[in-house]
Amino acid sequence: MRLTALLLLASAPALAQPRPPRTPGDTLKSPVVGENGVVTFQLYAPKATEVSLRTEGPAPFANQKLVRNEQGVWSATDTVPADLYIYWYDVDGVPVADPRNNATRLNLSTVRSLLEVPGAASDFFAERDVPHGQVATVWYRSTVLGMPRRMQIYTPPGYATSGARYPVFYLLHGAGDDDRSWLMAGRANFILDNLIAAGKAKPMIVVMPNGSVSRAPGTRDPYPESFAQEIVPYVERNFRVLPGRDARAIAGLSMGGGHTLAIALPNLDRYAYVGVFSSGFLGPGGADSVAKAYQGAMSDPRINRLKLLWLATGKEDFILPTTKATLAAFDRNHVRYTYKESEGGHTWPNWRAYLYEFAPQLFR
Amino acid sequence: MRLTALLLLASAPALAQPRPPRTPGDTLKSPVVGENGVVTFQLYAPKATEVSLRTEGPAPFANQKLVRNEQGVWSATDTVPADLYIYWYDVDGVPVADPRNNATRLNLSTVRSLLEVPGAASDFFAERDVPHGQVATVWYRSTVLGMPRRMQIYTPPGYATSGARYPVFYLLHGAGDDDRSWLMAGRANFILDNLIAAGKAKPMIVVMPNGSVSRAPGTRDPYPESFAQEIVPYVERNFRVLPGRDARAIAGLSMGGGHTLAIALPNLDRYAYVGVFSSGFLGPGGADSVAKAYQGAMSDPRINRLKLLWLATGKEDFILPTTKATLAAFDRNHVRYTYKESEGGHTWPNWRAYLYEFAPQLFR
Numbered sequence: 163m164r165l166t167a168l169l170l171l172a173s174a175p176a177l178a179q180p181r182p183p184r185t186p187g188d189t190l191k192s193p194v195v196g197e198n199g200v201v202t203f204q205l206y207a208p209k210a211t212e213v214s215l216r217t218e219g220p221a222p223f224a225n226q227k228l229v230r231n232e233q234g235v236w237s238a239t240d241t242v243p244a245d246l247y248i249y250w251y252d253v254d255g256v257p258v259a260d261p262r263n264n265a266t267r268l269n270l271s272t273v274r275s276l277l278e279v280p281g282a283a284s285d286f287f288a289e290r291d292v293p294h295g296q297v298a299t300v301w302y303r304s305t306v307l308g309m310p311r312r313m314q315i316y317t318p319p320g321y322a323t324s325g326a327r328y329p330v331f332y333l334l335h336g337a338g339d340d341d342r343s344w345l346m347a348g349r350a351n352f353i354l355d356n357l358i359a360a361g362k363a364k365p366m367i368v369v370m371p372n373g374s375v376s377r378a379p380g381t382r383d384p385y386p387e388s389f390a391q392e393i394v395p396y397v398e399r400n401f402r403v404l405p406g407r408d409a410r411a412i413a414g415l416s417m418g419g420g421h422t423l424a425i426a427l428p429n430l431d432r433y434a435y436v437g438v439f440s441s442g443f444l445g446p447g448g449a450d451s452v453a454k455a456y457q458g459a460m461s462d463p464r465i466n467r468l469k470l471l472w473l474a475t476g477k478e479d480f481i482l483p484t485t486k487a488t489l490a491a492f493d494r495n496h497v498r499y500t501y502k503e504s505e506g507g508h509t510w511p512n513w514r515a516y517l518y519e520f521a522p523q524l525f526r
Numbered sequence: 527m528r529l530t531a532l533l534l535l536a537s538a539p540a541l542a543q544p545r546p547p548r549t550p551g552d553t554l555k556s557p558v559v560g561e562n563g564v565v566t567f568q569l570y571a572p573k574a575t576e577v578s579l580r581t582e583g584p585a586p587f588a589n590q591k592l593v594r595n596e597q598g599v600w601s602a603t604d605t606v607p608a609d610l611y612i613y614w615y616d617v618d619g620v621p622v623a624d625p626r627n628n629a630t631r632l633n634l635s636t637v638r639s640l641l642e643v644p645g646a647a648s649d650f651f652a653e654r655d656v657p658h659g660q661v662a663t664v665w666y667r668s669t670v671l672g673m674p675r676r677m678q679i680y681t682p683p684g685y686a687t688s689g690a691r692y693p694v695f696y697l698l699h700g701a702g703d704d705d706r707s708w709l710m711a712g713r714a715n716f717i718l719d720n721l722i723a724a725g726k727a728k729p730m731i732v733v734m735p736n737g738s739v740s741r742a743p744g745t746r747d748p749y750p751e752s753f754a755q756e757i758v759p760y761v762e763r764n765f766r767v768l769p770g771r772d773a774r775a776i777a778g779l780s781m782g783g784g785h786t787l788a789i790a791l792p793n794l795d796r797y798a799y800v801g802v803f804s805s806g807f808l809g810p811g812g813a814d815s816v817a818k819a820y821q822g823a824m825s826d827p828r829i830n831r832l833k834l835l836w837l838a839t840g841k842e843d844f845i846l847p848t849t850k851a852t853l854a855a856f857d858r859n860h861v862r863y864t865y866k867e868s869e870g871g872h873t874w875p876n877w878r879a880y881l882y883e884f885a886p887q888l889f890r
Binding site for chain 2: 185187205206207208209210211234250253254255256257258259260261262263264266268269270271272273275289291294296297298299300301302303310322323351355399400401
């Protein structure tokens with residue numbers, strides 16, 4: 163197989179400026195995913211003295227050194243269990259997204275590369291041959307934050323043609339991330355596609371806003387206000403959502419779990435399903451201190467009319483004490499909840515799995 | 527200003543694995559766009575021996591060398607005219623997307639960084655405080671191509687709430703690119719938002735499919751067939767488009783201009799507006815040879831009932847002879863067209879400007 167003649171014709175002399183000489187780096191493939199999870203990483207770096215693999219979260223190839231050949235191509239081959247990995251190269255101390263990989267994971271400050279290894283364990287978030295929802299990128303002006311903002315909104319298969327109204331699930335990201343993260347690293351759209359196709363989740367709208375806010379020290383986080391006054395009204399004005407608390411869910415990971423509690427607990431008449439992934443009461447003074455701010459909500463009998471208050475954290479997650487302190491505050495206030503302690507840490511494999519477990523429990 | 531306490535709390539110890547030591551690269555800002563177009567590029571690369579800037583297309587900072595300070599931070603400062611630039615670093619021969627810049631331009635094989643310098647010249651594609659359309663990412667199965675495919679579909683401001691039908695404009699990318707390119711590098715959505723807000727373009731749906739196909743040597747390009755059998759029906763089934771040729775436009779750049787001719791000329795009853803950006807009759811044997819395949823369409827009297835056949839190419843574009851040969855074929859066949867020869871080459875500044883000039887002429 164080769165790319166089309168048109169492609170070769172149009173791309174070869176595409177730049178008017180003088181071209182640098184051709185190198186193996188122009189046509190290298192990386193990563194190459196072969197049979198049985200054998201993956202080869204390759205980087206053309208003729209003058210580098212040391213190239214290593216780096217990952218976000220655990221991976222068999224983490225910190226492995228690449229070996230250089232005569233042409234200046236560095237490579238490493240490993241057998242990698244099925245999953246989605248976030249990786250980059252360390253080239254003599256410079257963190258480098260794989261220049262030959264156009265699958266990226268961007269956050270607020272940097273660019274990384276994605277490696278998807280297919281297999282049974284990655285099937286639940288893979289792009290499979292099932293009906294797919296659409297993801298709308300929407301831009302709006304936030305008056306509360308005083309800046310342009312963007313969010314991502316998943317509509318389930320059939321939304322465009324059904325004319326029906328759907329329940330809505332607000333899904334919040336963690337610190338340092340943005341509205342794209344639940345798609346790029348979380349594969350939320352494919353997880354929902356696969357659950358809906360299997361009849362395991364109700365067709366629903368999933369709203370992924372941008373929760374990262376820059377603000378002056380000592381000032382209040384304006385995000386919950388922007389959420390209530392701008393994000394929810396935008397969604398309800400532009401998408402066919404079912405009204406009422408029983409058709410409204412909210413969950414988030416890490417900082418987004420803190421946001422979830424800050425948004426949902428003072429609004430028990432508005433949210434019936436609440437998920438807190440790898441999080442708890444976050445903020446200065448620790449969970450016990452923050453819990454005091456929510457004393458009113460925790461003493462409100464409506465809290466036990468939530469259809470679901472679901473928390474999950476990994477056994478190796480640094481935030482586990484915060485989660486436990488939050489659960490203890492719930493216990494002191496006789497708040498009913500469901501808690502799952504998974505393997506692993508503060509990483510995307512857990513958050514993808516939590517979403518896969520949480521979404522089927524919604525709108526039942 | 528600082529990021530929120532929540533963000534600091536949640537991000538600092540976010541990885542369970544041992545962290546590498548902190549470096550200036552963890553918090554560096556790049557690029558820094560200051561007053562009057564003064565831009566500073568920065569990269570932490572303590573062991574590199576030479577770092578240069580590279581760009582796609584001309585730029586004042588192209589090929590400039592960065593200078594290293596004692597901490598291993600390389601930098602270069604330049605005054606840059608307002609525009610959108612595609613750049614990367616060459617670090618000792620390794621092409622590196624700016625690790626501190628999360629605005630990227632991806633194509634089929636690599637990842638680059640984007641620099642937007644605001645000013646009068648970039649105003650037409652900037653994210654301004656006007657009503658914004660939405661961009662839907664859609665996934666579907668292509669039977670013709672035998673693979674999963676994705677496209678991007680812009681719906682104009684008000685689409686979600688109006689219930690109205692809209693004309694549809696198919697906008698095709700060039701070789702080596704994909705469905706995201708007209709958004710990332712082309713800023714098609716903001717160009718349309720700005721034109722519609724100013725009353726210069728009709729509200730319309732803009733469809734950006736993926737036209738890159740890998741195929742065996744000597745075989746026919748299956749893309750026009752997939753376009754007619756899969757892309758158009760998907761759009762017409764899932765979006766509220768007006769029927770009829772007068773409500774249907776198509777244009778493309780480079781390879782996409784070749785695709786446009788291949789799709790529209792044999793279907794003169796289906797498309798009333800045709801745009802060919804930096805292109806012409808593309809394929810083996812050159813434009814004259816390919817033109818023969820379209821002799822039937824060029825001799826068809828309906829070709830002069832096209833409401834618009836608009837071509838544009840840059841004076842320094844390598845493809846200019848192809849465009850000229852195509853125009854000559856039109857002339858031989860008494861085909862009426864409009865042709866614009868702009869400054870510049872085979873680059874995105876031209877394609878953004880062509881879109882800005884072409885879209886207002888549609889659906890009049």
